[in-house]
Amino acid sequence: MTSFFLSALLAITILLAPKNAFPDESVPEKPVKLAIQNFSLENKTYIAISFENYPGWHTYWKNPGDAGLALKNLFTIKKKEIKIKEEEWPAPKRFIENGTQWAYGYTGSYTLFYQLEKNDLNKLAGKEINLTSTWLVCKHICIPGQKELTFKIISGKLITNTPDVSSPLSELALTSRFMNLPKISPIPEYFDIKLAKGNKEKTLVITYEVKKTTDASYLKDANLMYSFPSPPFDFQHENLIIKEASLSGIVEINWDGEYQNPPVTLPLNGKFEKPYLLKFLLNDPILRKEIIIEKKFDSFNVSTPALTPTITQQSSENKVLNKDSKGVQLATNNTASNSLFYYLILAFFGGLILNVMPCVLPVISLKLFGLVKYRNESRKLILRHNFFYTLGILTTFIVFASIILALKSLGTQVGWGFQLQSPNFIAVTIIALFIFSLNMFGLFEFSTPGGKILGNFQTQDGLVGDFFSGVLATILSTPCSAPFLGTALTFAFTSSNLSIFLIFIMIGLGLAFPFILTAFFPALVSFLPRPGNWMNTLKKILGLTLLLTILWLFDVYNALVDGQSHLIKLATCLLFIFAGIAILKKEKWIGFVSLLIALGFFVNLSSTTLISGNDEQTALIRDKKAKGLNWEAWSYEKMKEYKENQEIVFMDFTAKWCFTCKINERLVLDTDEFKKFVTENNFKLLIGDWTKRDEVIGSFLRQNKLVGVPAYFILKKDGSLINLGETVSIGRIKEQLN
DSSP, X not given: OHHHHHXXXXXXXXXXXXXXXXXXXXXXXXXXXXXXXXXXXXXXXXXXXXXXXXXXXXXXXXXXXXXXXXXXXXXXXXXXXXXXXXXXXXXXXXXXXXXXXXXXXXXXXXXXXXXXXXHHHHHHBTOOEEEEEEEEEESSSEEEEEEEEEEEEETTEEEXXXXXXXXXXXXXXXXXXXXXXXXXXXXXXXXXXXXXXXXXXXXXXXXXXXXSOOOGGGGTTSOSEEEOOBTTEXXXXXXXXXXXXXXXXXXXXXXXXXXXXXXXXXXXXXXXXXXXXXXXXXXXXXXXXXXXEEEEEXXXXXXXXXXXXXXXXXXXXXXXXXXXXXXXXXXXXXXXXXXXXXHHHHXXXXXHHGGGSTTTHHXXXXXXXXXXXXXXXXXXXXXXXXXXXXXXXXXXXXXXXXXXXXXXXXXXXXXXXXXXXXXXXXXXHHHHHHHHHHHHTXXXXXXXXXXXXXXXXXOTTSHHHHHHHHHHHHHHHTTOOOTTHHHHHHHHHTSOHHHHHHHHHHHHHHHHHHHHHHHHOGGGGTTSOOSSTHHHHHHHHHHHXXXXXXXXXXXXXXXXXXXXXXHHHHHHHHHHHHHHHHHXXXXXXXXXXXXXXXXXXXXXXXXXXXXXXXXXXXXXXXXXXXXXXXXXXXXXXXXXXXXXXXXXXXXXXXXXXXXXXXXXXXXXXXSHHHHHHHHHHTOEEEEEEOSSOOHHHHHXXXXXXXXXXXXXXXXXXXXXXXXEETOOOHHHHHHHXX
């Protein structure tokens, strides 16, 4: 037994250990895999070259940083280079190599796109085109790599016979990646960028500032601003300055003009012989997205030498805040360790608040009923009941975290409430709640497999019931995104494996906390009335609350399935469960037959196609339109259309199963005041229905650092996108527009 627990502890330790705890210094046979295919979007055709790096290995961006080599794709016909328009590359991550070397590049899977103009399609049709792709891939060592392949473009389709090429990606995956590419945008009005003389010889300093309060944790493993290669400017490491109401960056620049042909000296008067157009990738912490900005410099400030950076991030694990002589905080971009405790606190309070959310309230009420029932029992008994309830909650959260990690390892992105996008999961939850409600109405009593006596006390609907009450409370909590919870979950879903487990466990402890307290201090439930006949009435009322919860889940289920036959099968399954339980005591064999028939209906239900088609006019959107406003289905194309027309757009990302969404709708979006406000300002309204799994919507939410719904955005006339977060009010919308 001891060896079993030691083995289990070792397995958990390995699973939760940081990625670099057990370094793998082996070299994979293929550190980089490549796929090529054609891709069409909005009547434009592209060549999509997708790379997949072996886990833990990275390749390099256009500006590779202190070392490394950028990816390069060369197209030729009969050894003569041809030019194909290159789209912007995906935004890179930052890596720290050998303690002090900074590198910018990619891990995992990513895609580079090349646009084929109509002239290209005509000129290249049927010809044999050669692609030579070269890269440098690094981990503990660096390995140069190259892949050559040939392809033809016939009737707009790319065909290659080169062996050992990876399978093409789905159209949906490519669309998502293409839409997430950074776009060239005007420099935001709240962003200021300046160029000045440095304190060292032949150096400049570029300074930039976000003139709004913002959260630097958004910049985990990323710079606030990357520079594109711009000789003779040699950009060094970025250093961030965090103040109360701003976020600034300082980068020293070495002047490499003497290496140009002909040499170019750094002008003493601060005026360049010709203007330099510098290009940057900005991780905008206000819009929470990557944009590309350009600024032309024909001079730099020489009157007052700029503040030269005095610190450098020493490693990706360095999370210490430093101060200069003036007391200004100089922060690294990676603040994960400092903020982990903060997010754990948010997760705990978010879980605590879930206790009063309507989606969890029916199960919490059952637990309170149990507290009344056992209030006169021994302290040891109460402690054991509450322990099993807490164990049910924590076990379910750990299972959720494990599923999320497993799905992420397979490349599948998931968000909070992901299981409620599964019709089969909803069906199982409906059946479980229905059985619980029958218990509340007194049709049967729960008993453990070992009988009604365990130890010296009855467990008729005790320990097992407590555990499954905790499981149900956890399952039903996911439609609710309580205050504090969204921020903590976003951090968890974008952090390490250990962070995901810690955040989920803290949410579970918050959800269970009232019952943990009453376990150790039973007197806290003294405000509840003593057990009596009133409990039978309360029990039936609680049964009714479970039935209301089932009705809500039926509505969610209806939005997920195709046709009414599935609803009829599920309802018939519940009918036979009711009949089987009702007559089981009197006619056992008939009762068992009825339950077997119910099982048959469920097996048939779960083994047939359930997911409905992707109809833009979903039931949720039709319901919203019926309330008097012209809501349209959200899409990237709609956003682009309204952006080009300089329209103001309000976007609501919601789901049938999201209770917090319903509360926001009742308090704000369905009110006459909101309708009047929309009409007066001529808003366009887009709604993203995430009731069913939708990778495009999921990708947009992840791009904006969100892991679930509700989520609200404003697209302003100038094209800027404002993330309102999980809550919305007319006052906040007005404030952002002004």
